[in-house]
Every structure is written in structure tokens, then in C-alpha cells.
Amino acid sequence: MDKAKSSKALRTLLESYASLNYPPTSIEYLNVPPTPLAFHQIVSRNRPVIIRNAMTDWPAYTTNKWTPEYLSSTMGEMEVIVAETPKGNADSIVTHEGTRYFVKPHTTSYPLTTFLSLLKSTTTDPNPSTVLYAQSQDSNLASEYFPISQDIPPTIPWASIALSQRLPDATNIWIGNHHSVSSLHKDPYQNLYGVLLGTKIFYLVSPLGVAGVKEEKVRSATYVRNREGFDIIPDSVSSSNNSDKGGEEEEEQEEEEEGMITWPSISLDDYFSLPESERSTQVEDVSDTDPWKWTKLSAPIRVEVKAGEMLYLPALWYHQVAQTVDEDEGVCVAVNYWYDMDFSGPFVSMVNYVRDMTEVVTNS
Amino acid sequence: MDKAKSSKALRTLLESYASLNYPPTSIEYLNVPPTPLAFHQIVSRNRPVIIRNAMTDWPAYTTNKWTPEYLSSTMGEMEVIVAETPKGNADSIVTHEGTRYFVKPHTTSYPLTTFLSLLKSTTTDPNPSTVLYAQSQDSNLASEYFPISQDIPPTIPWASIALSQRLPDATNIWIGNHHSVSSLHKDPYQNLYGVLLGTKIFYLVSPLGVAGVKEEKVRSATYVRNREGFDIIPDSVSSSNNSDKGGEEEEEQEEEEEGMITWPSISLDDYFSLPESERSTQVEDVSDTDPWKWTKLSAPIRVEVKAGEMLYLPALWYHQVAQTVDEDEGVCVAVNYWYDMDFSGPFVSMVNYVRDMTEVVTNS
Numbered sequence: 001m002d003k004a005k006s007s008k009a010l011r012t013l014l015e016s017y018a019s020l021n022y023p024p025t026s027i028e029y030l031n032v033p034p035t036p037l038a039f040h041q042i043v044s045r046n047r048p049v050i051i052r053n054a055m056t057d058w059p060a061y062t063t064n065k066w067t068p069e070y071l072s073s074t075m076g077e078m079e080v081i082v083a084e085t086p087k088g089n090a091d092s093i094v095t096h097e098g099t100r101y102f103v104k105p106h107t108t109s110y111p112l113t114t115f116l117s118l119l120k121s122t123t124t125d126p127n128p129s130t131v132l133y134a135q136s137q138d139s140n141l142a143s144e145y146f147p148i149s150q151d152i153p154p155t156i157p158w159a160s161i162a163l164s165q166r167l168p169d170a171t172n173i174w175i176g177n178h179h180s181v182s183s184l185h186k187d188p189y190q191n192l193y194g195v196l197l198g199t200k201i202f203y204l205v206s207p208l209g210v211a212g213v214k215e216e217k218v219r220s221a222t223y224v225r226n227r228e229g230f231d232i233i234p235d236s237v238s239s240s241n242n243s244d245k246g247g248e249e250e251e252e253q254e255e256e257e258e259g260m261i262t263w264p265s266i267s268l269d270d271y272f273s274l275p276e277s278e279r280s281t282q283v284e285d286v287s288d289t290d291p292w293k294w295t296k297l298s299a300p301i302r303v304e305v306k307a308g309e310m311l312y313l314p315a316l317w318y319h320q321v322a323q324t325v326d327e328d329e330g331v332c333v334a335v336n337y338w339y340d341m342d343f344s345g346p347f348v349s350m351v352n353y354v355r356d357m358t359e360v361v362t363n364s
Numbered sequence: 365m366d367k368a369k370s371s372k373a374l375r376t377l378l379e380s381y382a383s384l385n386y387p388p389t390s391i392e393y394l395n396v397p398p399t400p401l402a403f404h405q406i407v408s409r410n411r412p413v414i415i416r417n418a419m420t421d422w423p424a425y426t427t428n429k430w431t432p433e434y435l436s437s438t439m440g441e442m443e444v445i446v447a448e449t450p451k452g453n454a455d456s457i458v459t460h461e462g463t464r465y466f467v468k469p470h471t472t473s474y475p476l477t478t479f480l481s482l483l484k485s486t487t488t489d490p491n492p493s494t495v496l497y498a499q500s501q502d503s504n505l506a507s508e509y510f511p512i513s514q515d516i517p518p519t520i521p522w523a524s525i526a527l528s529q530r531l532p533d534a535t536n537i538w539i540g541n542h543h544s545v546s547s548l549h550k551d552p553y554q555n556l557y558g559v560l561l562g563t564k565i566f567y568l569v570s571p572l573g574v575a576g577v578k579e580e581k582v583r584s585a586t587y588v589r590n591r592e593g594f595d596i597i598p599d600s601v602s603s604s605n606n607s608d609k610g611g612e613e614e615e616e617q618e619e620e621e622e623g624m625i626t627w628p629s630i631s632l633d634d635y636f637s638l639p640e641s642e643r644s645t646q647v648e649d650v651s652d653t654d655p656w657k658w659t660k661l662s663a664p665i666r667v668e669v670k671a672g673e674m675l676y677l678p679a680l681w682y683h684q685v686a687q688t689v690d691e692d693e694g695v696c697v698a699v700n701y702w703y704d705m706d707f708s709g710p711f712v713s714m715v716n717y718v719r720d721m722t723e724v725v726t727n728s
Contacts, residue, residue, distance in 0.1 A: 044408035345409035
């Protein structure tokens with residue numbers, strides 16, 4: 001009885017959120033960067049927005065455009081960290097010998113020129129044996145990519161002012177192609193994500209949609225290269241030296257037990273591959289017996305962020321990221337700024353509460 | 365089992381909120397008015413703040429100071445609406461002949477000069493038979509009090525800019541003495557409340573503290589004068605002409621059935637009358653068997669807003685209001701501005717969800 005009431009209340013929460021943020025599955029566009037006040041109003045609303053013309057004065061987008069040729073000529077033989085996986089699935093849940101694991105990528109280093117050549121060679125290969133992705137989210141621009149870090153501003157002025165933060169917590173570069181994906185996850189950061197080459201495809205679920213992402217608690221593991229390809233090696237639970245690869249992305253996930261991690265288990269790519277007619281249900285029409293019930297109620301958004309556009313990805317939004325490349329460029333290049341989120345106020349406590357109650361409602 | 369889990373999750377929510385907004389029972393002071401951006405940061409955090417020096421250029425506070433003498437000389441015989449109750453308890457829950465009612469005040473009109481004389485005569489009477497309070501929250505400044513409305517600005521500039529609202533939804537004047545109280549309730553408005561004479565005592569509970577205010581669903585009624593004093597007359601459920609007195613305060617309360625209203629049942633004055641040692645518990649130390657358990661977990665705030673100070677009372681905060689007068693003035697005069705709240709984003713849905721779940725947890 002209470003379970004039924006709790007389940008109904010959770011459904012009402014998601015329906016209410018969808019109706020107060022209508023249409024819930026679309027995203028707003030700004031044609032010019034916001035003022036600090038306007039940006040703070042957006043942040044306060046915790047809704048994603050795509051901002052156009054936010055990078056028109058960036059050398060990385062204009063004079064020193066970050067093409068593979070420019071990157072190679074500027075960085076040359078400097079080594080960069082590269083994640084390697086068999087299917088582009090770094091940091092995601094994989095079933096291996098009947099067990100579910102959260103698998104971190106194998107990481108290695110290549111001279112930038114070598115990495116870009118290898119990457120481009122996989123762009124035209126429909127089924128490469130190794131997928132490469134430069135995604136070392138540890139403020140890699142200031143370190144590995146220092147020579148080109150001058151081509152982007154150290155901070156986004158209107159964001160810095162709005163968020164009372166002189167500099168972002170981290171600035172990262174992402175270089176990959178259509179084989180690389182980031183599985184659904186969330187970060188405790190206000191994220192500004194600018195695309196310089198290619199297109200990023202973001203699948204988004206609001207922080208209230210915990211039930212829709214179906215979190216699973218699994219053992220963590222790491223891809224390790226072997227002669228034929230990759231092994232999946234469960235992380236040793238007594239050592240803690242395996243946590244330096246995934247960077248900040250994992251830190252916010254609660255590691256309740258050593259070696260275990262809670263991570264969203266669904267693929268929104270699968271969801272958006274359903275026929276349009278099956279997805280376009282209004283949330284209030286979603287059947288309680290629909291296998292995608294909670295995902296549909298969470299009103300996921302699919303949005304393409306094209307070169308020259310910047311996504312504001314609000315803190316704690318679940319996001320799954322894919323990418324496409326322009327034929328002549330062969331790579332997708334993006335930069336993101338992570339700003340601290342405000343933990344005061346009611347938001348964080350409430351999101352954690354929805355998470356706690358989702359567990360009560362969806363676990364039998 | 366689920367009930368126990370739900371109850372624990374609700375407790376965790378309140379503990380988390382208290383720890384992320386530490387110290388939870390105190391309030392921040394600003395010595396100068398905030399910029400629009402700084403005010404929006406405060407609004408976004410949904411935490412109350414007291415602002416000093418926000419009215420230094422108001423005629424109502426300087427040249428045309430709203431003393432009883434000035435008000436009388438400017439308004440003279442103009443009639444104003446006055447709420448009359450036996451104990452100062454307008455809009456509160458009262459037990460009458462064994463039944464619990466939400467009782468609205470008797471309302472009448474007096475020439476302002478007469479009202480102020482009557483009011484001052486009750487200030488020195490420890491037990492007046494009728495308590496008077498000018499509290500007709502229908503933007504009364506622009507109508508009943510038009511002659512003095514020029515003494516205050518039509519809007520608070522930094523609030524207007526922050527909230528993208530040219531003018532407030534309503535501007536109200538409140539005139540009473542220490543016999544008048546407003547029972548615990550909430551409004552769907554961002555509220556700026558400036559005290560001009562006397563002191564207002566606000567008891568505050570955050571929107572998450574639904575369990576702490578113990579909402580009760582009762583029949584609505586109205587005080588009606590008789591020869592000896594007051595009768596309580598239940599509102600006729602077929603007529604709807606009884607809803608024009610309480611103004612906007614009641615509108616946000618869900619009137620689930622005709623003639624019924626859901627309203628907080630506790631008095632925070634009672635709570636703050638407990639010995640300090642019983643109240644000053646850290647939320648994590650509150651015993652599950654404590655009769656004030658949920659109220660304590662809600663971390664109520666008691667704050668005095670003195671003449672010249674302005675309270676920012678965030679939308680959906682429960683507030684109970686008492687007042688004291690300066691001996692030479694004999695009345696308490698305040699003005700408040702109601703600005704629309706932003707219903708988009710996750711906040712409103714989440715507060716309603718906490719309310720739904722509180723009902724599941726606290727009703728057996």
C-alpha cells in the first residue's frame with residue numbers, strides 16, 4: 001500500500017517536472033552568450049541550454065582553428081594520454097563471463113601526431129579492433145595540451161561572474177571519432193561544453209530521473225591489453241591505485257564498498273533507437289506496464305551540439321555522449337569547463353532524496 | 365519495512381539539508397543591498413537573508429516617516445480594511461465545540477484615524493476583547509492606502525532586475541501590535557518584507573520541513589461578531605463567496621474539497637518557548653521518540669526583523685509572524701513586496717514530492 005503510494009508519488013514528481021518544464025524533451029537555444037545574471041537564472045533553473053556565438057573570439061575556433069593539422073604542427077611529438085577500448089565503451093557497464101562490471105579503459109600514451117593518425121585510420125574502419133579516445137578529464141588542457149591551451153580563454157567570463165568563481169575547476173579537451181562514446185553518468189559540476197570540430201550528440205536525463213537510468217551496483221574492472229585484444233580484469237579490492245584513470249567522473253559516484261560502483265545501466269542510444277511512435281508519448285500517457293516506463297517518465301532529451309555551439313550541461317544531469325565527424329576533418333574536438341556547483345540550498349539534498357526513494361520504489 | 369525506509373530517507377533529507385546549510389537555524393545579514401546578481405544567487409539558494417540599509421532612501425522611513433501621527437494626518441478619515449479576532453489569531457486553526465476549523469478573521473472597515481486609536485488603546489491592554497490587524501494582503505497599498513503609497517518605491521530595483529519582473533505582483537502594508545499574529549503558512553512568492561516601525565518576529569521553516577509543521581486538513585470557517593464577542597461560523601460549502609477575505613495567502617494551499625483547507629497545525633511560538641536546552645539539539649541527535657522530532661529535524665529559525673531591516677523570505681518557506689511595538693509608537697508598521705516565483709526547474713516539483721512523501725511517512 002505504502003509502496004504503491006510511494007511509486008505514485010515518484011511518478012507524480014516526474015509528471016510535474018515535465019509539465020512545469022514544457023516541452024520537457026526539448027532544449028532552448030540562445031543566439032548570443034547570456035549576461036552573468038541571465039546565465040545565473042539558467043543555472044538556477046537547472047535546465048540545459050545551447051549557446052551559439054559563444055566562441056567567436058576563440059583562436060581555437062578562428063585563427064588557430066584546432067584542425068588535426070594545426071594540432072599536429074603545434075604539439076608534434078608531445079605525448080598525450082589515450083583511452084583504449086574494444087568498442088569505444090570506456091567507463092561503462094559490461095557483462096563479462098556472466099558478471100556485470102563497470103569497466104575503465106586501458107590507458108596509454110602516444111605522441112599527439114601518432115594518436116591523430118591512428119584515430120583517423122579508425123574513422124573509415126567500420127569495425128576497428130581498438131577504439132581510441134583522448135578523454136583524460138583531469139584538466140588535461142593545462143598539462144598535456146599546454147601548447148594549445150592559449151587558444152581558448154582560461155574561463156568563460158559570464159560563467160565566472162555568475163558562479164563567483166575566478167577560474168573553472170578543470171578545463172578538458174576531448175578528441176575522438178564516431179566509435180567513441182561516454183556511457184550515461186553525471187558530474188557534480190556546472191559544465192560548459194564547446195564543440196570545435198564535428199558534432200557531439202548528448203542524451204540527457206534530469207537529476208530527478210534516477211528511476212529512468214536504472215542504476216546498478218557492480219564490481220569495477222579495467223580493460224587490459226593482451227595479444228588478441230582486451231581482457232577485463234576486476235580491480236583488486238585491497239589496492240586503491242586503480243582510481244586515477246577515470247578521473248573526476250567516478251569520484252561523484254558513491255563507492256559504497258571498496259571495488260564496487262553504482263552506475264546507470266541503460267543506454268539512451270537504445271531508447272532513442274525505438275520507433276518515434278513508441279517514444280513520443282506524453283509522460284502522463286506512459287503505461288505502468290511499459291518496460292521503458294521510468295525512462296519515458298524521465299523525459300530524456302537527445303540533442304546535437306554542432307561545431308561552434310556550446311552546451312550548458314547543468315550539474316547532476318545524467319548525460320551519455322556520442323559524436324560524429326565531418327568527412328574532411330575525421331576527428332571530433334571539444335573543450336569543456338567544469339565549474340563548482342553550489343551545494344547549499346535545497347537542490348543537492350532533494351536530488352539525493354529522490355535517489356533514496358527511487359531505490360525504495362524500484363527495488364522489490 | 366518500506367515505511368521504515370521511507371521514514372529514514374525523509375530524515376536523511378532533513379539532516380542533509382541542515383548540514384549543507386550550516387548552521388541551519390541561523391540567518392545571514394547583509395549590510396548593504398545586494399546587486400541583482402548577488403540577489404539572484406540568494407534566491408537560487410532559497411535561504412532567508414536580512415538586508416540592512418535597503419530602505420535608507422524611502423520617504424516612508426525618512427522624510428515622511430510612517431508614524432501613527434503622519435499616517436493619520438495624511439489618510440485622515442479614509443477607510444481601511446481591518447481584521448478582527450478574539451485573540452489575534454486570524455487565519456489559523458482553532459478548536460470550536462470539539463471540531464478543528466481553519467478560521468478566517470471578521471473583517472470590517474474603519475477610518476484610518478479611528479483604527480489607529482482603537483489599535484493603540486489595545487496596545488496597553490493586556491487582554492483586549494478584540495484584536496485588530498490591518499493585513500488585507502490584496503496589494504492594499506495601491507488601493508486603500510493610495511495617499512501614502514508614494515512614500516515607498518513601486519519596486520525594489522535589485523529584486524526587479526534579478527527576477528525579471530518590472531513590478532511586484534502585490535505590495536501590502538501591515539499595521540498591528542503585539543496582540544496580532546499570523547499563523548504558520550507559506551506563499552508561492554518571493555517576499556521582501558521591510559519593517560518601518562516596531563519589530564517583526566519571524567518563525568521560519570524551509571519548504572522541506574513539511575513533516576515539521578504537521579499540516580492538518582480542516583473545515584474552513586469565519587469569525588462573525590456577536591453581542592458578546594465572536595462566533596465561529598463554518599463556511600457554507602455550496603457558496604464560494606467566502607474566499608475573498610484571506611487573499612493570496614490561502615490560494616496556494618490546496619483546497620482539496622470544497623470548504624476544506626490544509627494548513628500547518630503547529631505553533632512555533634510554542635516550540636521556541638521550550639527551554640533552550642531542549643531545542644538546541646543538532647538535527648542528527650534528535651531522538652525518533654521525541655514528540656517534536658520532525659519539527660526539530662526541520663531546524664526552525666526564529667529571527668527578529670527590526671525597524672529599518674528588510675527580510676528576504678524565500679518562496680514556499682513556512683512563516684509564522686508575531687510583532688512587538690516601541691513604547692512611544694504603539695504600533696508596528698511593515699510593508700512587503702511579493703514577486704512571482706519561478707515555477708520552472710526542479711524546485712516546485714520536488715517540494716510537492718516531499719509533501720506527498722511526508723504524508724505517506726507520517727500518516728499511519
